[in-house]
Amino acid sequence: MDLAGNQVEGELNPSSDTKTHLVLYNAFPQLGGIVHTHSTFAVAWAQAGRDLPAFGTTHADYFYGPVPCARHLSQEELDEDYELNTGNTIVEAFRTRGIDPMAVPGVLCYSHGPFTWGKDAAQAVYHVVVLEEVAKMGVLTRMVDPSAQAAPDRYLEKHYMRKHGPDAYYGQAR
Ligand SMILES: [Zn+2]
Numbered sequence: 001m002d003l004a005g006n007q008v009e010g011e012l013n014p015s016s017d018t019k020t021h022l023v024l025y026n027a028f029p030q031l032g033g034i035v036h037t038h039s040t041f042a043v044a045w046a047q048a049g050r051d052l053p054a055f056g057t058t059h060a061d062y063f064y065g066p067v068p069c070a071r072h073l074s075q076e077e078l079d080e081d082y083e084l085n086t087g088n089t090i091v092e093a094f095r096t097r098g099i100d101p102m103a104v105p106g107v108l109c110y111s112h113g114p115f116t117w118g119k120d121a122a123q124a125v126y127h128v129v130v131l132e133e134v135a136k137m138g139v140l141t142r143m144v145d146p147s148a149q150a151a152p153d154r155y156l157e158k159h160y161m162r163k164h165g166p167d168a169y170y171g172q173a174r
Pocket residue numbers: 036037038112113
């Protein structure tokens with residue numbers, strides 16, 4: 001597909017979610033790949049309509065803050081263009097809350113499930129796997145203590161920046 005939604009190669013029909021992806025690619029030009037799943041634990045947070053808090057360092061290594069839950073679509077939005085407006089609610093969640101989509105490379109769609117993205121398709125897949133894992137950890141954290149809250153900001157800062165900041169030192173040099 002090109003960014004206007006024209007099929008440019010292949011014989012098979014494009015994904016029914018194509019319009020959602022196009023809205024995201026057009027709104028956030030840094031994106032090189034997008035993934036959507038209905039994975040169990042991420043869906044649990046999406047169905048509850050809750051942001052996934054950054055409970056700990058596993059989350060903070062990849063998501064610089066809570067993974068937001070975008071709002072429900074209205075009846076009009078569902079009728080008018082469900083997939084397009086799903087994309088619009090995602091963009092709205094990031095813009096109204098001032099979230100950088102490259103620092104928080106994923107979202108939960110209310111009553112639906114997660115979308116993640118990255119600089120390419122492989123990184124988008126990686127992020128959806130991490131999101132599912134931290135969503136699972138989050139469910140367990142709230143089971144252990146239903147009032148558990150996000151880790152202190154200094155943990156988020158330390159873990160995100162040592163991996164992604166200007167002075168990143170985590171992992172191997174490439
Ligand atoms: Zn879906």
